[in-house]
Amino acid sequence: xxxxxxxxxxxxxxxxxxxxxxxxxxxxxxxxxxxxxxxxxxxxxxxxxxxxxxxxxxxxxxxxxxxxxxxxxxxxxxxxxxxxxxxxxxxxxxxxxxxxxxxxxxxxxxxxxxxxxxxxxxxxxxxxxxxxxxxxxxxxxxxxxxxxxxxxxxxxxxxxxxxxxxxxxxxxxxxxxxxxxxxxxxxxxxxxxxxxxxxxxxxxxxxxxxxxxxxxxxxxxxxxxxxxxxxxxxxxxxxxxxxxxxxxxxxxxxxxxxxxxxxxxxxxxxxxxxxxxxxxxxxxxxxxxxxxxxxxxxxxxxxxxxxxxxxxxxxxxxxxxxxxxxxxxxxxxxxxxxxxxxxxxxxxxx
Numbered sequence: 001x002x003x004x005x006x007x008x009x010x011x012x013x014x015x016x017x018x019x020x021x022x023x024x025x026x027x028x029x030x031x032x033x034x035x036x037x038x039x040x041x042x043x044x045x046x047x048x049x050x051x052x053x054x055x056x057x058x059x060x061x062x063x064x065x066x067x068x069x070x071x072x073x074x075x076x077x078x079x080x081x082x083x084x085x086x087x088x089x090x091x092x093x094x095x096x097x098x099x100x101x102x103x104x105x106x107x108x109x110x111x112x113x114x115x116x117x118x119x120x121x122x123x124x125x126x127x128x129x130x131x132x133x134x135x136x137x138x139x140x141x142x143x144x145x146x147x148x149x150x151x152x153x154x155x156x157x158x159x160x161x162x163x164x165x166x167x168x169x170x171x172x173x174x175x176x177x178x179x180x181x182x183x184x185x186x187x188x189x190x191x192x193x194x195x196x197x198x199x200x201x202x203x204x205x206x207x208x209x210x211x212x213x214x215x216x217x218x219x220x221x222x223x224x225x226x227x228x229x230x231x232x233x234x235x236x237x238x239x240x241x242x243x244x245x246x247x248x249x250x251x252x253x254x255x256x257x258x259x260x261x262x263x264x265x266x267x268x269x270x271x272x273x274x275x276x277x278x279x280x281x282x283x284x285x286x287x288x289x290x291x292x293x294x295x296x297x298x299x300x301x302x303x304x305x306x307x308x309x310x311x312x313x314x315x316x317x318x319x320x321x322x323x324x325x326x327x328x329x330x331x332x333x334x335x336x337x338x339x340x341x342x343x344x345x346x347x348x349x350x
Contacts, residue, residue, distance in 0.1 A: 032339070033333065040271075041269070044266040046262070048261055049262060050257060050259060051193025059158055069090075069169070070170065072170050073088070074086050080163060082157055089155070091153040104142070109136055112135075115132045163181045163183050188244050188247060189244065190243075193243075194236065194238040195262065200239060205224070205227065206224050211223070211258040215257075224243060228240075241262075243260075270316075272315055272327070277313055288319060289325065297336055298335070
């Protein structure tokens, strides 16, 4: 009986003992991560501002003389060429005076030629010749003055562009200064914006800008700084900067408020994805891939960073161009951890 009991109890005891024995640890597996190569690229510090659009050219079209409008030769919003007639003022009286002046010039010229011929024979005095010459010059000057007054009754576009709203009608009496319409050259728009004088050192013609207007949705307009004002506003301590924007498509209009990003302080720098950066308190680290024997491991490297650029970060010190860093999978890593699976994504400059 004792033997039978032992035969029953012993296997049970051994089975229970085996269940509580510690298992042998499995071999540690290398961590798979995404790696990229650090490269240098051209970057700049983004400086945000608000600006207002102005047309390349603008003029208020008015009458130079007090007269009744004979004809309006444009429609509101119409595009016109330089020299196109926009309106005519009544000029019947001036036309008659012009014909009289032309006749006077012709007559004075004929008399001058006759006196010259007589003077050559010695039958006319020099004083008479001088008088006829003076009369001819006076008549010609009077004709030029009348032609100028007549030209003032034809209102022309001083440059090519788009007219605004028509403010008068044919038959209306206008005086000097009365607005007939406006004319803008909007093929090119001037974007004026203010920049704090603190950034004057980084401002110069040629600096790139990008602008958008909320009224136009997601359209962006690129340009460069053309000119900088010659003085700083003593109240706002800012300087006005102007950048022309191409408007061949006609999307931009004068008066639009634009959000401007100025690319100041352009330079060559090392830039890494923001996902590669590990922050601990006020310090920043990157996991740099190093060779370790026959395999690879990561080294937790402290770096100094500069500006953040829309998902990327400038690195001032700590890594060099050509270093490989972990950009995805950093949460799984510690200093010295071995890695074997590398997703060799394109270099960060690609």
